[in-house]
Amino acid sequence: MDELNLNNRRQFIKQSIYGSIGIIGLNSIPFDIFAKNDLVKITVLHTNDVHSHIDPFPENDPKYPGLGGVARRATLIKEIRSVEKNVLLLDAGDIYQGTPYFNKYGGELELKLMSQMGYDASTIGNHDFDNGLEGIVNQLHNANFPLLCANYDFSDTIMNGKTTAYKIFEKNGVKIGVFGIGIELDGLVDKKTYGNTIYQDPIEKAAQTAILLKKELKCDLIICLSHLGYSYQNKKVSDFVLAKQSRYIDLIIGGHTHTFLDKPVNVRNRDGQEIHICQVGWAGLKLGRVDFYFEQNGKKKRVDGSAMNVVKGIEERG
């Protein structure tokens, strides 16, 4: 199910990207008009579906020879933090399951390393249930960051009180609200592992949480960590569906479908405003990065955009 319709998706992504370049092309004033110190830069780094891939893929791997690896990611994150003042490091779930590190140690090392790298938050993916709710609860002491989920009701389980819907980060006067959204468990995850966890409508819960973060808690930037999956050919709810239905969310950091989105996909939300969807494949092959620039004076500015290809990317997983 993960990789359904990749061809359609590729085609679709292409169209979306060209579409977005077209829109940007309408704006003719270059962004150099900004005096640099007028802007506050928020750097969001993200991963998804790392699936216990601690070591790089071996050199004889047919698809990703020598790529990935947590130790490299740690250095890269450190380098970025040494240059950028306001960094958020986020994960969109499926931390667990995929290499013997999980079979042997149950996620202990994955969470320890994420803590060491300074992850700020993660959401919960379907495979994070693979050792049952106990498999999450018993490892939580290895994580110094919160698990965020707004649409799983854990109140009748041992997870009660172990997660929160959202967390607010304040960076240089910019308030950033981050919340999590999980995928439907029925038919995907064995019932005996998730027990009495109740899956609630992701669109509804995302809407409620986004309103709360925007209107009551006055967040300037709202990020959804989603494990719904990028898009599906059928009517199954996805990041794409959520983005179109949403308001107030600025960025969806997605997962589950292991989709390599080399550029963010821009969607108009229900108010006609742009929302961006990002996802960086799986296995820690890449680190995603999105930089947001905030004006502190509240004046509208027009900005020009450009797209550059610097180094050849890697193929999507087929």
Added chain:
Amino acid sequence: MILIRGIFLHFILVLFFACSPKSKLSKIEQSNIELNSGNKEDSNVLKVIAPYKNKMKNEMEEVLIISESSAVKGDPEGTLGNIVSDIVLKQGNIKCAEAYIEKVDICLLNNGGLRTPLPKGAITTGKIFELMPFENQLVILTLSGKKTLSMFNYIAFQGGMPLAGATMTIKKGKATNILINNVAIDTSLTYRVITSDYLSNGGDKMNFFSSPQKTETLNNKIRDAIINYLRAENKKGNTLKPVLDGRIKFE
């Protein structure tokens, strides 16, 4: 940023906001960074990993067999789906013979459950853990001919799945020309299908697996079945030969 190797994308986007909150979002830049040998490894992280890695090193580095080529997923059939479903069918039948139970006709797995391709050359235990990380068990379901036909139509609807013991053609999203053990499907018969307990318990919503005529468990994890089969084949001096053989075709 320039210091970091492997940045392959830099993209600047525009945003307008109608409302005026305290801090106004005015611009977004995006760049994904590939992690390759150009990225230095953090020595503190390597130090944390080392004891975990060393403790399982001997077990995970055992070479189970040599593969003559790599195996990857594909539609409607892939070398990976073919080789894994063949192995599970064969190992399942070894287990059936040991237990004096009737042999199985068909193996059906799901592409989502095959988590990594197999390389050419040495296949280690660690690689099989990556291929099949789940603790799923093998089950044998005895299905009516009608449910078996539904199964083939589901495979057709999916555009192909890892399948062994049968061949089929997908015509306009439906299964045709279905042969089981080289004989045309007969819906008045029952068929024995080996699969994972994940799929038989409702995973991927394969409804034809619900309420089968009989369910037998082999008390054997799929991963262990694969490992045992490969090790035994290697002892016999055999290699692994992943191939496409046209078992599932589009018309």
